[in-house]
Amino acid sequence: AQKITQTQPGMFVQEKEAVTLDCTYDTSDPSYGLFWYKQPSSGEMIFLIYQGSYDQQNATEGRYSLNFQKARKSANLVISASQLGDSAMYFCAMRERANFGNEKLTFGTGTRLTIIP
Amino acid sequence: DTGVSQDPRHKITKRGQNVTFRCDPISEHNRLYWYRQTLGQGPEFLTYFQNEAQLEKSRLLSDRFSAERPKGSFSTLEIQRTEQGDSAMYLCASSLGLEETQYFGPGTRLLVL
Numbered sequence: 001a002q003k004i005t006q007t008q009p010g011m012f013v014q015e016k017e018a019v020t021l022d023c024t025y026d027t028s029d030p031s032y033g034l035f036w037y038k039q040p041s042s043g044e045m046i047f048l049i050y051q052g053s054y055d056q057q058n059a060t061e062g063r064y065s066l067n068f069q070k071a072r073k074s075a076n077l078v079i080s081a082s083q084l085g086d087s088a089m090y091f092c093a094m095r096e097r098a099n100f101g102n103e104k105l106t107f108g109t110g111t112r113l114t115i116i117p
Numbered sequence: 118d119t120g121v122s123q124d125p126r127h128k129i130t131k132r133g134q135n136v137t138f139r140c141d142p143i144s145e146h147n148r149l150y151w152y153r154q155t156l157g158q159g160p161e162f163l164t165y166f167q168n169e170a171q172l173e174k175s176r177l178l179s180d181r182f183s184a185e186r187p188k189g190s191f192s193t194l195e196i197q198r199t200e201q202g203d204s205a206m207y208l209c210a211s212s213l214g215l216e217e218t219q220y221f222g223p224g225t226r227l228l229v230l
Contacts, residue, residue, distance in 0.1 A: 035218070042223065103215065103219075105150075105162070
């Protein structure tokens with residue numbers, strides 16, 4: 001089974017609108033972390049936001065917020081007031097504590113977001 | 118700039134040649150990770166170091182691949198006898214320690230002809 005599922009291969013959004021990128025995950029580890037990264041065409045993975053499995057509140061970082069629904073195992077990224085520079089690939093990733101110190105990230109297949117002027 | 122750096126950014130080689138990539142992590146980050154990303158996919162874990170010790174290698178890392186981090190600072194990833202299937206983006210990431218965010222470099226794009 002896929003550990004990270006991103007069901008939206010591509011999305012087109014009008015500039016200044018809000019957008020939600022979906023991510024569901026699968027783990028039996030009670031302690032885990034969820035990340036979102038942005039990858040522009042240049043290739044670099046840019047860290048956006050982090051949510052720990054024990055965090056009581058949803059994470060927020062500027063225009064980014066993470067809609068964390070633990071029971072549903074979803075961690076959707078919300079970008080408010082989208083900008084042209086938000087056009088990129090977006091990856092959801094998970095870190096599981098059970099990997100005996102190896103904090104490798106498991107990534108989804110990504111969503112390509114295009115902002116339309 | 119104190120971010121993760123990788124060199125070269127692009128590499129084109131012929132099948133059968135050896136290639137070596139370098140990663141310089143953020144200063145004082147003791148954990149360093151290598152990932153591989155093929156077209157249309159998310160990055161996949163290859164190997165990781167805590168200081169100079171290589172602690173785990175993925176099954177993706179065949180015996181043609183070797184990684185080192187000799188002084189616990191920069192790391193190298195060498196691919197011997199390259200194959201066309203090795204064509205990918207090779208990403209390096211570093212983190213300060215346990216449960217810290219991984220920060221990625223710009224990657225090295227490898228094309229094997």
